[in-house]
Amino acid sequence: MADVLLELKNLKTSFRVKDDYFAAVDDVTLTVNKREVLAVVGESGCGKSALAYSIMKLHTRAQVEGKIEFKGEDIVTATPGRLTQLRGKEMGMIFQDSLSALNPLIKIGDQIAEAIYLHDQKISKSALKARVMELLTQVGIHRAESVYIQYPHQLSGGMRQRVVIAMAIANSPDLLIADEPTTALDVTIQAQILDLIRKLRDDLDAGVILITHDLGVVAEMADRVAVMYAGQIVEIGTVYDVMENPRHPYTRSLLHSMPSAIASKDEKLHVIEGVVPSLPLIPRVGCRFKDRMDWIPESAHEAHPTLKEITPGHFVRCSCYQHFHFPEEGVNA
């Protein structure tokens, strides 16, 4: 297993809400290999960003338990100095909220230059400028010269997102965590950014954690997929396991609710009733998804679902899949 880049074991990240700690990431175990894209999907509030932040230890006031090992190094106990060295250099992150990831008072070009200079103080001024221009062009910004001297608020959301991507890949990281990198972009630019991420993977053997709720992006990019619900991974496997042979009811519901899942305009889209529970309301015993599956009789549910390997590498947190069916789908054994 020489190729393992990142290993998480029983990772648990809890936030303080009122007087108690509640886990937003709960018992997450996974690995990311070199040259591998792992997609993380799930509805809003499932804990995807909390997971990403935990890996880079970016939370300031959270309790993080379990194991995070990056290239064999323990991240949980790493010193702040060491973390600063790793972040932005060996681990790059594209933040979900691009505006807050940029300093409003610093020119775009200078911000990217700073990200490079921070990890390479020997670089010459002209080489630095050239590298920034190259990065801006790579992320599809045509007027690189003029964007260089602009401030974040002068750019559209899509342009800002591309600047954040340029910063994340500036130092050719070994692991790239991309949190909804293309959600704010239109499809043609999205295609361009996805190409860029693929290139990073192919040219530098980088591993990528791609957080998205766009299942089309998942199908196009991922080698493996982890589906999160209420802080836990409920299904994980290869992209073919998860998209072609999904077993967990939540995964199947997500796939069913897409407009492209139905054949005719007159059909209704599948709706998952209810909402993702907020942290204090997540059921901590029994199945966390139960409240949203009222069409299965109580007696049928598994009491304490754990991740079980149903075929090599394909794990599902619910054994009820054997008798699970969608109401409109009929029986599906």
Added chain:
Amino acid sequence: MIEVKDLKVHFPIRKGFFRRVVGHVKAVDGINLNIEAGKTYGLVGESGSGKTTTGRSIIGLDHVTSGEILFEGQKLDLRKKASRDVQMIFQNPFSSLNPKRQVLDIVAEPLRNFEQLTPAQELERVQELMSIVGLSPESIYKYPHEFSGGQRQRIGIARAIALKPKLIIADEPVSALDVSVQAQVLNFMKEIQKELGLTYLFISHDLSVVRYMCDHIGIMYKGRFVESGTADDIFENPQHIYTKRLLGAIPSTDPRKRDELMANRRKVNAEFEALSKQYFDETGLAYPLKKISSTHAVAMLGEVK
């Protein structure tokens, strides 16, 4: 139902101390569209292509530079800020509702502007609206932050339908939502369209959503249309290279189609570079639309194959 004729919306670009006008952003630069009653017209295009501006100018929020908007054959008074027959659902369910106001006040606002109701009548109307959008009557005393994204978007819809409008302009109504919530809102929009006989102008950059929702589609590029037609014309028989590029960029949900998709994308992009003279003028703008069938029109030079 609604006819937009040669609509232009140009914004002045001002510079310097005296805020002199140094040029114009041609946000919308001569578009035509017709929407039939009870149907959904989709407006698609990249960011900045002028979709929102088109919508805003129809309800009178943006000043129209030139052109005409006819509503049921009548010329819309473009200076009048709002017409009760045309309402808008805004792009972002998180920022479009005033966080400090109760749902009751939010939904009742258009009623207060256009109708003189007693508080009791108003309450009854708002509760009726809540039940139409599938929210409990008690929820009118809550504030927007107490609702999920999908519920907030329903509140926006409740406000938009309060005056029983004929046309609703929905600007990216589901772009900020999860697929599961998106499904809920789209199903619901279709349902009330049938029930209330609504007409939609549906703005989106998500082509799979547009395909599901729309009867007719206009593809915008830098303020102009490059192609318009029925959903089938656009998806089954796209003619303009920009449309082809847009369709080619849609990710497939079938992981086995990856390579095929990327190869097609490369091909379409190469075609886009190679043939751009035939499809765009020297300034990079689209040519006027040419009809190629009774429903389908394309902006290009020369004969259409």
